[in-house]
Amino acid sequence: MIAAKLYDGRTSASREAQLLMEGRGSFARLRILAAGTEASVPVGDIGLGERVGETNRLLHLPDGGSLEVLDNAAFDAALAAAELQTREAPLRLLESRWTYALLAVFATVVGSALFVRYGIPALATHAVRYIPQSVDSYIGADSLTVLDRSVFQPSKLPPERQAELRRLFAEVAADAGGEGSRYRLELRAGGSVGANAFALPSGIVVLTDQLEQLARSDDELRGVFAHEVGHLVNRHAMRLLVQTSASALLVVGVFGDVSGVSSLAATAPTVLLNAAYSRDAEREADAFAFRWMSRHGVKPDHLADLLERLAAAHGDTAGGYLASHPDLRERMQALRRQQQVGPQR
Amino acid sequence: MGTDGEIDYRRYSRAALEDALQRIDRARYPLNYQRLVAELERRRSEEAAAAASVPAATRYRPEFNARGEEYFRIWIVNLALTIVTLGIYSAWAKVRKLRYFYSSTTLAGSAFGYHGDPVRILRGRIIAAALAAAYFGASRISPIGTLVMLAVIGLAWPWLLVKSRMFTMRVTSWRGLRFDFAPDYAGAYRVILGWGALGIVSLGLLMPRFLCERYRFVITRGRYGSTPFECNPSVGRFYKTMFATIGLGLAMAVVLFMPMSLLLVAVAKAASVSPAVMQVVSTATVGVLYAVMLSTIHGYTQSRNLNEVFGKTELGPHRFVSSLGATDLAGIYLGNLFLIVVTLGLYTPWAQIRLARYRLECIELEVHGSLDAFAAAAAAPVPAAAGEEIGSFFDLDFGF
Numbered sequence: 001m002i003a004a005k006l007y008d009g010r011t012s013a014s015r016e017a018q019l020l021m022e023g024r025g026s027f028a029r030l031r032i033l034a035a036g037t038e039a040s041v042p043v044g045d046i047g048l049g050e051r052v053g054e055t056n057r058l059l060h061l062p063d064g065g066s067l068e069v070l071d072n073a074a075f076d077a078a079l080a081a082a083e084l085q086t087r088e089a090p091l092r093l094l095e096s097r098w099t100y101a102l103l104a105v106f107a108t109v110v111g112s113a114l115f116v117r118y119g120i121p122a123l124a125t126h127a128v129r130y131i132p133q134s135v136d137s138y139i140g141a142d143s144l145t146v147l148d149r150s151v152f153q154p155s156k157l158p159p160e161r162q163a164e165l166r167r168l169f170a171e172v173a174a175d176a177g178g179e180g181s182r183y184r185l186e187l188r189a190g191g192s193v194g195a196n197a198f199a200l201p202s203g204i205v206v207l208t209d210q211l212e213q214l215a216r217s218d219d220e221l222r223g224v225f226a227h228e229v230g231h232l233v234n235r236h237a238m239r240l241l242v243q244t245s246a247s248a249l250l251v252v253g254v255f256g257d258v259s260g261v262s263s264l265a266a267t268a269p270t271v272l273l274n275a276a277y278s279r280d281a282e283r284e285a286d287a288f289a290f291r292w293m294s295r296h297g298v299k300p301d302h303l304a305d306l307l308e309r310l311a312a313a314h315g316d317t318a319g320g321y322l323a324s325h326p327d328l329r330e331r332m333q334a335l336r337r338q339q340q341v342g343p344q345r
Numbered sequence: 346m347g348t349d350g351e352i353d354y355r356r357y358s359r360a361a362l363e364d365a366l367q368r369i370d371r372a373r374y375p376l377n378y379q380r381l382v383a384e385l386e387r388r389r390s391e392e393a394a395a396a397a398s399v400p401a402a403t404r405y406r407p408e409f410n411a412r413g414e415e416y417f418r419i420w421i422v423n424l425a426l427t428i429v430t431l432g433i434y435s436a437w438a439k440v441r442k443l444r445y446f447y448s449s450t451t452l453a454g455s456a457f458g459y460h461g462d463p464v465r466i467l468r469g470r471i472i473a474a475a476l477a478a479a480y481f482g483a484s485r486i487s488p489i490g491t492l493v494m495l496a497v498i499g500l501a502w503p504w505l506l507v508k509s510r511m512f513t514m515r516v517t518s519w520r521g522l523r524f525d526f527a528p529d530y531a532g533a534y535r536v537i538l539g540w541g542a543l544g545i546v547s548l549g550l551l552m553p554r555f556l557c558e559r560y561r562f563v564i565t566r567g568r569y570g571s572t573p574f575e576c577n578p579s580v581g582r583f584y585k586t587m588f589a590t591i592g593l594g595l596a597m598a599v600v601l602f603m604p605m606s607l608l609l610v611a612v613a614k615a616a617s618v619s620p621a622v623m624q625v626v627s628t629a630t631v632g633v634l635y636a637v638m639l640s641t642i643h644g645y646t647q648s649r650n651l652n653e654v655f656g657k658t659e660l661g662p663h664r665f666v667s668s669l670g671a672t673d674l675a676g677i678y679l680g681n682l683f684l685i686v687v688t689l690g691l692y693t694p695w696a697q698i699r700l701a702r703y704r705l706e707c708i709e710l711e712v713h714g715s716l717d718a719f720a721a722a723a724a725a726p727v728p729a730a731a732g733e734e735i736g737s738f739f740d741l742d743f744g745f
Contacts, residue, residue: 005455007521012570012719014455014520049458052441053415055448056456066521068456091441094422101418104425105691111428119431138486245481249474250432 002078003071006034009064017067021078028082030059032067043084050088051076053095116247116273121280124242128235133179137202139237144186144200147193155187155209162187168218169205172225175292176233179203183232185225187212195313199228201237214309222296223289223303230288236281240274247273279326286331307331350376354384362388404666405710409702411449413695419445420694436467447517450705453716458518461730469730476735501735503533506563508732514567515727522570525725529566536562553583560654571722575659586649590642597638605630636682644675655708661719666709677703 006017017034021043028043047060057075059067069075079086086092094100155162169185176183182203190196190208197207205228207221215221231237251270290300325331354362362385371378423438440463447459480498483490507528514526540555557580564576609630613623648669655667681696 007455009521010721011717012520012522013717050441050444052445052448053411053419055410055445058448058456058458066458066518091422095419098418101421104418104421107425108421108428111425115428115431141487241482241486245478248481249477 001033002069002074004032004059004075005068005070006032007066007068009061009066019067019069019075019078021082024082025084028084043082048086051086051092052088112250116250120243120246120250121239121277124239124246127242128238131238133235136235136238139201139241141202144204144206147206148188151191151193153189153191156189157187157209157212161212164218165207165212165221168222169225172222172229172292175295176229179233180229183229195310197224197228199231199236201232201235203232205229205232211310214313215306217302219298219302220306222298223293223300223306226289226292227285227303229292230285231281233288234281234284236285240277240281243277244270244274247277282325282331283334286334304331349374350380352377352380354381357384359388402711402713405453405712405716407450407452407705407708407710409450409698409705411446411698411701413698416445416698417691417694433467436470437463439463439466446701452519452710453712455520459516460518460523460727461512461516462727465727466730466734469732469734472731473734473737500538503537504530505732505736506537507533508728509736510563510566511725511728512730512733515725519569520719522719522721523725525568525570525722527566527568527573529562532562532566549587553587554580556650557583560650564654564658568722569660570719572661572719576654576657578653578657582653583650586646586653589649590646593645594638594642597641601634601637605634637679640678640682641675644673644678645671648674651704660710662713663716664711664713666711667707668709669704669707673703 002019002021004017004019006015007013008015015034017032020031020033022029022031022040026044029040030043030046032039032041041061045062049058049060051057051072054072057069057072059069061067094104157165165187166185169183173180173183184204186204186206188206188208190210193208195208195210195214197205197211199205205225207224211224212221215224248270286303289303292298293300293303354365357365362381365381366385369378369381419441423434423441427433427435427438440459440461443459443461447457450457480491480494483494507526507530510526511528514524517524536555536558540551540558544550544552544555557578560578561576564574567574609623609627648671652667652669655665658665677700681692681699684692685696
């Protein structure tokens, strides 16, 4: 006899009941004895509620009533004796042993690391192909206007020099394929931004006067242009957008149940991830620059030299896990290493 | 004036008897006085007997029998399966988790039941994820896109609230009877958008009223079987809590933030620490202070508001009593956060259980009569899970 509680489904009254399993397999029947009444129901007609941990199992009877099993060990044994398996049995086995729990910790850590490191970037690269290039130009469309209004001044370089820089840039852009003709160089006096160059998704590359002055040769600037065109060709802005959205979604979806104040803790991984993705993009742009330079007989050393001077000018080389750019030294080393190995293609 | 001993006090009301006792001239009407006292005595003993025969209310406290080590294994196995299946299993994981929490909760010897269908939850999650992706995309592309998405979500909020409550209540059972939520979309828009907008327009002055109305709406539309919940929290309490919270926030700013920032500046000057180290130290300090402040304020407002709401909630003849403590709750929030960070997330299952246990065991049901007498209602169909899932993806606050 298995102790249970019987609820009739019409009122909240609870009655003591005794259960008895009879027969086997598809012929198994459950006999229910409660306060003088007796019923026998085919087990196949009973909805066996899922049991989690050491909680009571609920059974849904065909007449709308239900049973809450109190002696669950006896009921589970009776199910096994009647050669009946519950759907959750494999899961219960996994949930019952510490060995499996440890394996699960391992699978969670490795699985999410792999997915985040390789899965999301691969998916993003794939997804970006389906987004028309014209959409890219909407990303940060007004950032140059904002910078012009707040920090930037028109370039103070002589007009001939400006024209020459545009010619150099066009040369690099021409190599970038069909879209290259759309790319445009904008020159600005950088103000507090200082020596810098960046690419906007709309196809505009901005170079500040300070960086032009920091460069000792045009080859160095060609390296910079090639790096920025590398960002544009690889559609890094759109890809980062997809990747950061996907990773934020993943963190919310998987760890989202951590409610309330604790969800603060879930934002940290997202920040680290986005920085890592951004560093990947920089490395990819460096690699593009390297290939371009090797094809055009420009030594990658030139870009490395400029980066070195940039690092000295900024007075920091702080890299690490929070930085949006890889450590400058690391990038220089990578560029020099590639030069020693020689162009691969 | 009549003769002494003429008055028949048996026809007097109780209040009239008391009144007469105050006014009577004992010396002049000794007989009347004697009868009056005798009648009052008789009435008093009658009342005492009546009070004794009314059965005293029984209090039931929910019991939460979940155990951390057990839930850890359930949690981690389901998390691993979620990741291995690229998130698809998350719907089944959610059901398994909620089943564990519901069936670990017993009231008067009977456990609660959770009957959510994972396939429908998965469908809801896919819709929610698509919406969230659109939102993230829009927010990265332009401020106008963000505003448009926020407006859409804001307009949908009351609808989502109703759908989410319908789903959650209708998949919950106790003693074989389902809970229910009677949809009232117009009411939801009036409460959430109406009072919410007034709360913002009045610069927060009407916010307590909004909170009060929202709790009242969410609870009074709820039913167990065919018995509706009643809830009449007092707005005054919410105002008191808001002003006390503002005071608490200011006090903490003065006591915690100002000395800490002064200390940081002093240390930086004295020890000539490198700016990089200084930045890390100050970020960490601000983070810790922020967590302390948020936990305290959240613990205080939650405990006060929920005590008021549950304390004024009735189900048929029975009523609820809530005794959440602000310090206890803040301590749990802060302790949980700290341990989750220190253990890199592995403490999460214990943290969830600790919070759930405290919140559940602080509520009591004062039963007048019998808990067996609730009647079932006609079965209400469980709606799509999209509302519930969108709500949890966007962290829309539905009040609990």
